Amino acid sequence: ETGVTQSPTHLIKTRGQQVTLRCSSQSGHNTVSWYQQALGQGPQFIFQYYREEENGRGNFPPRFSGLQFPNYSSELNVNALELDDSALYLCASSFHTNTGELFFGEGSRLTVL
Amino acid sequence: AQSVAQPEDQVNVAEGNPLTVKCTYSVSGNPYLFWYVQYPNRGLQFLLKYITGDNLVKGSYGFEAEFNKSQTSFHLKKPSALVSDSALYFCAVRPISSGSARQLTFGSGTQLTVLP
Numbered sequence: 640e641t642g643v644t645q646s647p648t649h650l651i652k653t654r655g656q657q658v659t660l661r662c663s664s665q666s667g668h669n670t671v672s673w674y675q676q677a678l679g680q681g682p683q684f685i686f687q688y689y690r691e692e693e694n695g696r697g698n699f700p701p702r703f704s705g706l707q708f709p710n711y712s713s714e715l716n717v718n719a720l721e722l723d724d725s726a727l728y729l730c731a732s733s734f735h736t737n738t739g740e741l742f743f744g745e746g747s748r749l750t751v752l
Numbered sequence: 753a754q755s756v757a758q759p760e761d762q763v764n765v766a767e768g769n770p771l772t773v774k775c776t777y778s779v780s781g782n783p784y785l786f787w788y789v790q791y792p793n794r795g796l797q798f799l800l801k802y803i804t805g806d807n808l809v810k811g812s813y814g815f816e817a818e819f820n821k822s823q824t825s826f827h828l829k830k831p832s833a834l835v836s837d838s839a840l841y842f843c844a845v846r847p848i849s850s851g852s853a854r855q856l857t858f859g860s861g862t863q864l865t866v867l868p
Contacts, residue, residue, distance in 0.1 A: 643795075672854055681756075681842050681858030682796070695855050729795055733854055738803045740786060741856065743795035 642666060643744035645730050651750045652720050660715040660747045664732030671713040672741060673705060674729040682729055688713055689735055717749075725751045754779040754845050758859035765833050766867050773828040773862045775843030785826040786844040786856065787817055796842065802826060813837070833866045840864075 642665035652658050664671050670689045674682035684697035688707035702718040711732070717724055727748050731741035755778045765771045777783060784803055788796040800811025807819045817828045826843060840863050844856040 670854060679860075681844075681860050682856075684855045684857070687854055697855065731796075738784065738801075739854070740798045740801050741796075741854065742798065743788075745795045748793075 643730060643732050643742050645728075645744035645747050647747055648745065649748045649750075651752060653752050654720055654722060656720050656751075657716065657718045658720060658749060660717075660728050660730075660749070662713045662715070662730030662732075662744060664711045664713070664730075665742050668732035668734055668742070669711050670733045670735045671707055671711065672731045672733070673713070673715045674731065674743075675699075676727040676729055676746070677723075678726070685715070720751045722751050725749060754783075754847055754857045756843050756845050756857055756859035758841075758843055758862045760862050761860075762863045762865070764865045764867060767835055768832050771830050771833040771837070771864065771866070773841050773843075773864060775826045775828065775859060777824050777826060777843070777845040779845050779847045782848045784846045784848060785817075785819060786846075787811065787815070787826075787828050788842045788844060788858075790840040790842065790861075799828070799841075835866045835868050838864055838866045 644663045646661045672687040673685040676682040687695040691707045704716045706714045727746040729746045730744045733739045733741050757776045786801045787799040790796050802809045802819045810816045840861050842861050843859045
């Protein structure tokens, strides 16, 4: 286990609703990244937070937003849910070094009906 | 923009035989390269990384990977496969020049099945 915890593990929403996913990073890690993994695909980078600020973003619309808190935990918020948002959402923490690997949580599986 | 190709969706190998999972990449400049493994309904687990230096990188669970700059490849290998190695394997790349961003670009994954 990596020490990265995510909640909830599973959730079901309907189109148009909003969702908040939470992540506690591994002890000592100060950088958090979020990835979306659609069924049968590799993870896609959503964004990264360091020192409570977003410092990298992938090709996702503004309705995907996030927060990082002083204890380095993080939230991913998705507004106006669409059916294509159904996916496994992975949180990863790391040290803020150039060569550091990412440590992933187990993910939150979101189903949008 | 960087990209990763894993040309085989599925690799089957008999237990005890050597295994290879292929990965090629495209990136501007020099890359950092990673392999991750994913078991059903689980997150990704780090296996190994190439940063610089020796082209043969050794990682967890007896896996190793060979970096080939001229072929832009980073194939994952293991001398003797175990049934417990059956899982989904992802190759990922990040350009050294990416600065503070830790964005990884992943391939589409290769399902490895080791047959008893």
